């Protein structure tokens with residue numbers, strides 16, 4: 001009888017513990033680099049606010065590195081007059097702009113009140129980037145939370161906005177190619193002033209009268225391989241993980257319809273079409289996103 005009671009108590013304790021774990025706090029999975037005053041959370045700790053003023057911005061990064069999987073977060077961007085302000089949300093192999101880093105970016109470029117945000121995506125391999133695309137969105141990203149996600153395996157990187165794939169970046173699988181698949185990456189976000197280039201090419205400056213500028217986050221989720229030293233871990237396996245399997249090597253037929261609609265309506269800039277910058281098309285531009 002005493003044993004049964006003990007078991008019941010243990011189960012009760014375990015249940016309350018695991019419930020707490022499900023939610024988790026910011027500090028379990030992230031570290032931040034900003035003044036205390038520039039980072040706030042909601043009372044329950046589930047919503048995070050990053051702010052930028054003329055003195056400082058704010059950023060955070062995951063404590064863990066990952067290699068391959070599905071990475072997602074919901075963001076609500078700075079509203080009102082956000083010209084010059086950039087919210088970056090990205091994965092990178094290191095904390096900093098080192099000369100051999102791999103990186104995959106979403107950058108949200110603010111604008112004057114009522115003018116459209118742009119979303120710029122980019123890919124870096126071994127320190128070299130220049131793979132920009134720019135899209136307009138089909139909603140106002142400052143009004144509500146929307147999810148921004150990456151699917152990453154050794155065949156493709158797909159950038160999603162909500163359920164819609166807006167960009168497909170394929171692996172040519174050539175030696176020394178432009179596809180980041182060797183090194184594990186952290187996930188980061190930050191808010192900063194980029195009024196030297198972000199809005200209308202730098203013509204629109206940040207109006208500091210509107211500071212602080214605040215970006216809001218919730219629902220971080222990863223369904224991917226968490227890196228553990230020593231190398232190698234997180235190898236591609238087509239048998240264990242859905243993100244490595246055949247169906248994740250290309251878009252589904254429904255995703256292709258959405259992607260075609262995005263290509264027709266929302267693309268503002270595509271480096272693959274920029275012959276002034278690239279007289280010779282970069283090699284990955286020859287690959288079809290439809291394969």
Ligand SMILES: *[C@@H]1O[C@H](CO)[C@@H](O)[C@H](O)[C@H]1NC(C)=O
Pocket residue numbers: 024028029064221222226
């Ligand atoms: C978040 O942190 C918890 C506690 O350290 C850990 O068990 C979990 O794997 C982490 N989640 C992710 C997605 O890294």
Ligand SMILES: *[C@@H]1O[C@H](CO)[C@@H](O)[C@H](O)[C@H]1NC(C)=O
Pocket residue numbers: 099100126127176
């Ligand atoms: C990566 O870049 C570094 C420095 O630019 C260079 O020395 C190295 O050879 C490159 N590695 C590969 C695999 O291309």
Ligand SMILES: *[C@@H]1O[C@H](CO)[C@@H](O)[C@H](O)[C@H]1NC(C)=O
Pocket residue numbers: 154155171173
């Ligand atoms: C790349 O080529 C290697 C060797 O031919 C092959 O084993 C691998 O599956 C290929 N990877 C992709 C992503 O096509």
Ligand SMILES: *[C@@H]1O[C@H](CO)[C@@H](O)[C@H](O)[C@H]1NC(C)=O
Pocket residue numbers: 109110111112115116117118198199200201
């Ligand atoms: C800002 O608005 C202007 C005018 O509508 C537009 O040309 C520009 O692409 C928008 N976005 C950025 C980031 O410049």
